[in-house]
Amino acid sequence: xxxxxxxxxxxxxxxxxxxxxxxxxxxxxxxxxxxxxxxxxxxxxxxxxxxxxxxxxxxxxxxxxxxxxxxxxxxxxxxxxxxxxxxxxxxxxxxxxxxxxxxxxxxxxxxxxxxxxxxxxxxxxxxxxxxxxxxxxxxxxxxxxxxxx
Numbered sequence: 001x002x003x004x005x006x007x008x009x010x011x012x013x014x015x016x017x018x019x020x021x022x023x024x025x026x027x028x029x030x031x032x033x034x035x036x037x038x039x040x041x042x043x044x045x046x047x048x049x050x051x052x053x054x055x056x057x058x059x060x061x062x063x064x065x066x067x068x069x070x071x072x073x074x075x076x077x078x079x080x081x082x083x084x085x086x087x088x089x090x091x092x093x094x095x096x097x098x099x100x101x102x103x104x105x106x107x108x109x110x111x112x113x114x115x116x117x118x119x120x121x122x123x124x125x126x127x128x129x130x131x132x133x134x135x136x137x138x139x140x141x142x143x144x145x146x147x148x149x
Contacts, residue, residue: 090130100127 050057071078093101093109106114106128113120113128120128120136 086133087130090133100129102127 067078089110090101093105093113095105095108101110101113103114103117103126106117113133116136117128118124120132122132122135
């Protein structure tokens, strides 16, 4: 539960800043050239962005705090909203509207999915469906729960 709240808060913290972060090459942004950047480096870059954009940073942190409180109050609603946003992102990334993402579609719109494409593509048909993506998310969540125990 706490991990979910932390993940939501971190995502919310970055959300308002994503366009600016992507333009500056900040890890965690929509466009990421190197997904192997260490979390400490990502944090340092975010702190630098905050120093350069204090008002946007305050807004992002306030939104993250608000979302965190909302998720504490109703975690199921929070989870459902996050899943709806994920489905919408998938739909937007699906350029040809076939309900599946090719590696190229993923690379253009969902770089993290593209990075993990082979792991997520369970049936190895070169396409990722929402079902495969959800199964990968559940497997990852289950694995992280096992690590924390």
